[in-house]
Amino acid sequence: MKTLLSILLVVAGCFSLAACEESGGGGGFVPTGDILAVSAIPGSNVTIEVGGLAGSVPPGSTIEVTNLDTGETKTSSGQGDESFPPVTFTGDTDDEFNVLVTDGGTIVDDIVIGVTLLSxxxxxxxxxxxxxxxxxxxxxxxxxxxxxxxxxxxxxxxxxxxxxxxxxxxxxxxxxxxxxxxxxxxxxxxxxxxxxxxxxxxxxxxxxxxxxxxxxxxxxxxxxxxxxxxxxxxxxxxxxxxxxxxxxxxxxxxxxxxxxxxxxxxxxxxxxxxxxxxxxxxxxxxxxxxxxxxxxxxxxxxxxxxxxxxxxxxxxxxxxxxxxxxxxxxxxxxxxxxxxxxxxxxxxxxxxxxxxxxxxxxxxxxxxxxxxxxxxxxxxxxxxxxxxxxxxxxxxxxxxxxxxxxxxxxxxxxxxxxxxxxxxxxxxxxxxxxxxxxxxxxxxxxxxxxxxxxxxxxxxxxxxxxxxxxxxxxxxxxxxxxxxxxxxxxxxxxxxxx
Amino acid sequence: MKKLLILLLTLLLPLHAFGQEDGDTLETVVVEDAPEKPPLDYPSAFSTVLELDNFMGEYNTASEILSFSPGVVVRDYGGFGQLKTISIRGSSNDQVVILLDGVRLNSPVGGGVDLSTIPVHYVERYEVLRGGASALVGSDAIGGVVNIVTKDTTKPFTFASATYGSYETFSINASRAQKVGDFSYLVSFTHSQSKGNFNFKSVNNLTLTRINNEFHSESLLGKVTYDPGNGWKVSLLNEFFYDDRGVPGLGEFQQPDANQKDLRNLTSINISKEKFINKDFDLDILLFNRFDDLKFKNQEPTFGLPIDTHSKTYSFGINPTLRWFAPYNQVFTFAVDAREDMLINEDYDNPKRFTLGLFAGDEINLFDGLLLINPVVRYDVWNTRHETTDTDSGVSARLGVIVTPFDFLSFKANAGRSYRAPSFGELFYPNEGFIRGNPNLKPETSYDFDVGLLLSHPKAALEVTYFRSHVKDLILFVFISAVTIEPRNVGDVNEQGIEASLALKPFDFFELFAGYTFLDGEIDETGAQLPGRPRNKFDLRAVLDFDYVSLFWETNYVDRIPVSAFPSSKTTPARTVYNTGAKAEWKKLFFTFEIKNLFNNLDVRDALDFPLPGRTYYATSGVNF
CATH class of the missing domain: 2.130.10.10 (YVTN repeat-like/Quinoprotein amine dehydrogenase)
Structure with a gap:
């Protein structure tokens, strides 16, 4: 539901703001890399990193990551290679994370992800x-x-x-x-x-x-x-x-x-x-x-x-x-x-x-x-x-x-x-x-x-x-x-x- | 020729059978030489008695005979004259106590008792008590106890035999027991030797020859008993054993030069007095001294530095026991067990340990034999002197019950707590870089329980037992890094299983024994099946016995054995080995011809993947009167 909402918001934003044309050629930023929440092993009270691979977010964008189970929120920013450095949480590997990407005030992405286990x-x-x-x-x-x-x-x-x-x-x-x-x-x-x-x-x-x-x-x-x-x-x-x-x-x-x-x-x-x-x-x-x-x-x-x-x-x-x-x-x-x-x-x-x-x-x-x-x-x-x-x-x-x-x-x-x-x-x-x-x-x-x-x-x-x-x-x-x-x-x- | 059935039936009998006079159906048929007492005077335990007379004239080792007992797995580290240890109900080598006429053979250095150093000719019977028994004998008896009972000096006999077989195996024995007035004696000498370099199939399916596998051994046992007939009895025993053997190494990592020399001398004096103080008391005092000397050399070990070690161990002590035949069909037993163990080896810094055990037990016989309750408790305190002095203690207890609703049916159940103090080897093994001891080990402890039924009939006997145990703080030598092995308390082990045995004698000329053991043992930390233990084991022995000739057939099945403590561990292949033989007797003479591993199964591997011999032949001749 949140994903649908973010798409609607981006589309709506494109109608109201001309900025979309510059950054996405008319379609907005199209991610080519994944945004991931990663933990090494399953369990509770484990370290979880949420970050984006190259191509996942616009350079200079703001990424707000929220643990939906604890409400804890952390922020990162888009890098030149369109990645974003991971933010670290301590949580349960069953937790879900909301990743909200905004670029110049515009919501570019708003997704909910689960934890990927290295194991x-x-x-x-x-x-x-x-x-x-x-x-x-x-x-x-x-x-x-x-x-x-x-x-x-x-x-x-x-x-x-x-x-x-x-x-x-x-x-x-x-x-x-x-x-x-x-x-x-x-x-x-x-x-x-x-x-x-x-x-x-x-x-x-x-x-x-x-x-x-x-x-x-x-x-x-x-x-x-x-x-x-x-x-x-x-x-x-x-x-x-x-x-x-x-x-x-x-x-x-x-x-x-x-x-x-x-x-x-x-x-x-x-x-x-x-x-x-x-x-x-x-x-x-x-x-x-x-x-x-x-x-x-x-x-x-x-x-x-x-x-x-x-x-x-x-x-x-x-x-x-x-x-x-x-x-x-x-x-x-x-x-x-x-x-x-x-x-x-x-x-x-x-x-x-x-x-x-x-x-x-x-x-x-x-x-x-x-x-x-x-x-x-x-x-x-x-x-x-x-x-x-x-x-x-x-x-x-x-x-x-x-x-x-x-x-x-x-x-x-x-x-x-x-x-x-x-x-x-x-x-x-x-x-x-x-x-x-x-x-x-x-x-x-x-x-x-x-x-x-x-x-x-x-x-x-x-x-x-x-x-x-x-x-x-x-x-x-x-x-x-x-x-x-x-x-x-x-x-x-x-x-x-x- | 004795009856094979004896070996099982004597054990399957419930308590009252031992106490009854003539008239018991089983006794009249087969239990002609039933032992006077149950093993370790603890009737409620599940136990097996293996009478050596049933194997008279055959070329057998202690390990081969003991492996017939349900619950017992013998680990064979390489065939002829090589290390053989025993596991009972999934125990480790160190978790079984082996006694020779009540005197411990376990070395304080650890590693269990090497069954290859125990000749069979002076043995009357092996008593195998299955299940935790620290309450009876102190430390180490987590899996059980084997009591080796030497032949009775008061039963005169003369026996001499010579065996020759495959790989230049040669063995001679001369034994004699005689009564002279108030004195009686037993002397038994055995010499054995073998080249032992058998062929086996490698993991790569190549036929290889096991090298450096030769041995020779000498054994001499003397026993003198003085019995003036007034209730006092004094028995002096001296047992000497020496062997010199090549040690071919781990599995296929053959080592051409490794050599081991073992020497053991055991002396004991047993003084007993029936009706001590008054008619209700019996006194028994055992004094003992055991000396072991072990030399091991390996200039080019597979791992680590060259080894040249010489260890001497001394164990001596006293074990007085007072038995009170109390009112209300009770038998109280009070005992003290004081023992000093010393290891003389500079590399270990000559550790010593004094152990004092106090024992109290009762045997309560109720309702005219319908119910027997067998509670025992033992407290041990041990003081270990090394660079520092440490004192530790342990309480062991056991409660056994026998219910005998009918003469032919009885139920047994036991529960108890046992422990094993870390051995000198585990605590103080010299730091050689690759392997070292760990002075911080805790004792292993176990809680075990078993229940079963026994059905007996003049022509058949059946025993089925369920057992379960939980061992805490199991000690294993494990890699702690890429380059170092150290013993650690690796956690807990859960074991459960079923033992079943059946003895049949439908006709006078035919008898059969079958034993089966199922073991489900798991290491908590890894969830892996216990290494070195098969899940299933089956043994069968059938004998056709005619006037002058008897034929026997044996089938031994051993399931796959994991070689490591990891899940998905490599296993040895499951194996079935068949043995057969014929024995002819005429007057005092006998001649036996045997074939072991009849179908030349070269895939036989045991313990931690040690190859065992293929088909072998033995011929034995001798006199017995």
């Missing part, structure tokens, strides 16, 4: 996954979950909702697969962390075709169909893999102090045409892990190391191994530049860099293995924007709520929070956390709903489905895995959020 966009426990999952990667309409403990890779068909398991690729017992990278639509490469090997798997037939091992390899090789032996010591805790220019770049943590050379990590370069060794690139830092192809260069993260004090049971950053990022020329297979990231005495847990992801304008973001913060570097200039002394804080800098994986789509960065069972969102345009309508991290596990819960799922890592949600595909666009409850979950950001 409604999350689906947990979609499918059981294997033990000690380490990665989830998406290619096309398939998600590949790498199960380190189960020595397999589960394949899920994302065209099904919920995703159905389309098959499993098995690597030899004891391999501890850590990652997967795709050569093409048929073949993928899997580094085996404990097996000190790389498996070449056929994702169509779901068979391990070749196991690439060092000479003298004594572990199991079944069920791989063939074994490719490489002389020397090509692998030592191979953790991540990237394929480019017909080569597979395998990063090696090299945590084994007896390995020669000990200390820094290294990158093993394999020829994907014959699976032979091309070369080994010595990294400039320890614990070489995540890699990112950007603008034709390969950025390899040397995560640094930690020290464990058995007396106190605590971890601290190892100052002997500060993190860094090596830029590798993938044609010459050489390190051509290094971005050093000095440790900060003020933040002794800011280290153990993980999962580098970049925005289109060249800013790289990295999750951390111990605490809920991010680091940011300018990949083009090599400048450290947010280093260990001034990290982007997601939860804190001292707890153990690691943000290991980061994934970026457009201007939004998504990262998992292991201990609190959440998925946080960062606006990379301004590095602000929880840009509206992401008014809080997505609740993705037990502790997100009950922070005092003793048991938690351990939301571990995520992947974003390529394409435009709602256009290129229907259904969830983000998929995550949990490390403790070992489940596949999803987020559908199109459910009233975008």
């Amino acid at each position: 409604d966009s999350v689906q947990q426990n979609l499918h059981s996954i294997g033990q000690f999952p380490t990665a989830i990667r998406i290619r096309g309409n398939r998600a590949y979950v790498v199960n380190g403990g189960s020595n397999n890779i589960q394949i899920f068909d994302l065209n099904q909702n919920p995703p159905s398991q389309a098959g499993t690729i098995v690597v030899p017992p004891g391999s501890n697969p850590f990652d997967i990278a795709f050569l093409d639509n048929t073949r993928a490469y899997v580094p085996n962390y404990a097996g000190q090997s790389v498996a070449v798997v056929n994702v169509q037939t779901r068979v391990c075709e070749v196991l690439i091992v060092e000479a003298g390899h004594s572990g199991d090789t079944q069920p791989c169909l063939a074994v490719q032996v490489i002389a020397g010591n090509p692998f030592e805790e191979p953790a991540s893999i990237t394929i480019a220019e017909g080569k597979a770049f395998v990063s090696n943590n090299n945590f084994d102090p007896t390995f020669n050379p000990a200390g820094n990590g290294f990158i093993t370069v394999l020829n994907t045409a014959n699976n032979l060794l091309v070369t080994i690139i010595e990294a400039s830092g320890a614990n070489t892990g995540s890699m990112l192809l950007f603008e034709g260069g390969l950025y390899a993260v040397n995560g640094g190391a930690t020290i464990f004090d058995p007396g106190t049971g605590t971890f601290t950053c190892n100052t002997n191994f500060p993190p860094s990022i090596d830029l590798i020329n993938i044609q010459t297979n050489t390190v051509i530049d290094t971005i050093d990231i000095p440790l900060s005495p003020q933040n002794p847990l800011i280290c153990l860099l993980n999962s580098l992801a970049a925005t289109s304008d060249g800013f790289g973001y990295m999750g951390l293995g111990l605490v809920g913060s991010l680091l940011k570097v300018d990949l083009i200039s090599g400048d450290v924007i947010n280093g260990t002394g001034n990290p982007i804080v997601i939860t804190d800098t001292t707890g153990l709520n690691n943000t290991s994986p980061v994934a970026i789509r457009d201007n939004l960065l998504f990262t998992t929070l292991f201990n609190s069972d959440q998925i946080a969102v960062l606006d990379t345009n301004n590095d602000e956390l929880n840009p509206f309508p992401y008014m809080a991290p997505f609740p993705a596990g037990i502790r997100a709903f009950d922070p005092d819960a003793n048991l938690f799922d351990g939301v571990q890592t995520l992947a974003i489905r390529p394409g435009i949600p709602g256009v290129d595909f229907q259904g969830p666009d983000i998929f995550f895995i949990t490390g403790l409850s070992t489940q596949l979950g999803s987020v559908d950001t199109t459910l009233g959020l975008e």
Whole structure:
């Protein structure tokens, strides 16, 4: 009824005021963005934000938001991009809100909205996954979950909702697969962390075709169909893999102090045409892990190391191994530049860099293995924007709520929070956390709903489905895995959020 | 050959059956060796007695025999000689007390009792008391109690056997009991060993070999009883056990070098006097000392730092009990239970605990056996010394009722409160980064209730029980962060279920036992089914017994078992395993051939997804007279 009334008022106003022609071309302001009331989880006495997405209100307009259940009213104003900043209420997620938009004294919109729940966009426990999952990667309409403990890779068909398991690729017992990278639509490469090997798997037939091992390899090789032996010591805790220019770049943590050379990590370069060794690139830092192809260069993260004090049971950053990022020329297979990231005495847990992801304008973001913060570097200039002394804080800098994986789509960065069972969102345009309508991290596990819960799922890592949600595909666009409850979950950001 | 039916019927009998003289139909038919007393002198409890004679000549372990009891689930962590623990009515390993002739085998470090360290040859029977029993035995008995009763020294016998089987499994035993004047003795020695490296099917459907699964163990039990016939009786028992075993690790995370050595020596002296002071009093004094030595080494664990630990635990104490046969068909029992537990391990800072328990109970028999009321109450106070000294206490109580309207039908009901004090392992596990103890734990407490009926007939017996319990402040080791596991009081657990058992002996040559357990257990915090417990379990054993030959068949079904405390947890596959065998007896000699897991089911996984062996064969021969 109120909506009808507002339409009548706008129409009536257009007859009496010439201003309508200027702002709306005769039809008034036509919103293209949503006005939303958002809460993270259902309940009473929860935080509810009411705001407008770009295109929802005229610039300079006044927005009056009233909680119809409590009568509380708050005001916001239209921004240049036709959004309006959210106003915050404490209320019940059953509450309704009246949003009255006036522009120059004219009522442009007068609507009543209910609360959109972030939790409604999350689906947990979609499918059981294997033990000690380490990665989830998406290619096309398939998600590949790498199960380190189960020595397999589960394949899920994302065209099904919920995703159905389309098959499993098995690597030899004891391999501890850590990652997967795709050569093409048929073949993928899997580094085996404990097996000190790389498996070449056929994702169509779901068979391990070749196991690439060092000479003298004594572990199991079944069920791989063939074994490719490489002389020397090509692998030592191979953790991540990237394929480019017909080569597979395998990063090696090299945590084994007896390995020669000990200390820094290294990158093993394999020829994907014959699976032979091309070369080994010595990294400039320890614990070489995540890699990112950007603008034709390969950025390899040397995560640094930690020290464990058995007396106190605590971890601290190892100052002997500060993190860094090596830029590798993938044609010459050489390190051509290094971005050093000095440790900060003020933040002794800011280290153990993980999962580098970049925005289109060249800013790289990295999750951390111990605490809920991010680091940011300018990949083009090599400048450290947010280093260990001034990290982007997601939860804190001292707890153990690691943000290991980061994934970026457009201007939004998504990262998992292991201990609190959440998925946080960062606006990379301004590095602000929880840009509206992401008014809080997505609740993705037990502790997100009950922070005092003793048991938690351990939301571990995520992947974003390529394409435009709602256009290129229907259904969830983000998929995550949990490390403790070992489940596949999803987020559908199109459910009233975008 | 003894009758299988004994094992069930003796338990299904209501109280009056134990008290009656000749003439009871059940006794005359099958209950030839019925125990003199109900388990733990608590007749109203639902309990099972498993007589070892019924399995004589077969190659069995304590865990295999105990798993026949309704309400009992044995968790097998890897087959031959590996850790095996017991759960009763959905309890954890730590929530079951196991006694050897009344002496606790539970280590103060926690983790429950490893059934693989209890040989079967010196055992007369296992008494399984189902339901909370802290009022009877103190801390830990939230799920129930298993009392292992050793063979009677006054019943002379000689037994010797040798078994050889799959995976180079080899076991020999020699036992003898003899009476010499006022003295009688029992000596039993057992040696067992196995390579144990069985094949199993991996989660990826590959056939793998379980490695580092070998073991050998030695056991020696000696028992001497002096009975001059004047009411006094003194019994001295010493039990020694040692094993050396590989520990293959969690499920498929096989560890080639992990090794464990266990040593246990238990000594007890039992002094009893019938008609103490006057004819209405019996006195029983139990003094005991138990020493456990555990060495564990794992240079490359799947998680955390290398482990090289050596723990010694001492438990010693005294347990005097005075029983008064009071007027009006009452039996009062008063007892004191004083025990000191010590852990000698520098990593734990050598914690110690003194526990004092005071017990009072009554057994009121009314209306000529129609109604029996069984109230008991116990107060325990324990003082734990570590870096600081903490004192805590708990009151446990239990009320049981038996109504026997007809000789063939009786009803039982019990309700009570039990508790479990946190173990040294839970409180003081050394901080190794990945795992640590939590000194701030509260005791677990439980309230439980059960009701059921018992039908008995000379050729059949049926028991059906409903049970329900609520456990508060359950202690679980949980991840508190990505890198640390710590025990926490994770909240409450609700459990309910049904136990049913049926024993049939329609003909002299045929007998059958079937047991079924349904368990519905849920963790409040997650709503998930309790991990490590199947919802359904079914056991069947049938025996065809002819003059010289007997044949037996066993079917064991175990439902899917959740491996974690989360909703939608992964589960082990449901499994059905069939065992069969034949036994030939001629004069004093016997020969047995058995096949376990007859159809070579390689999908058998137990506990937290530990694989178990496929088909195995055993041949046993020996003498028994």
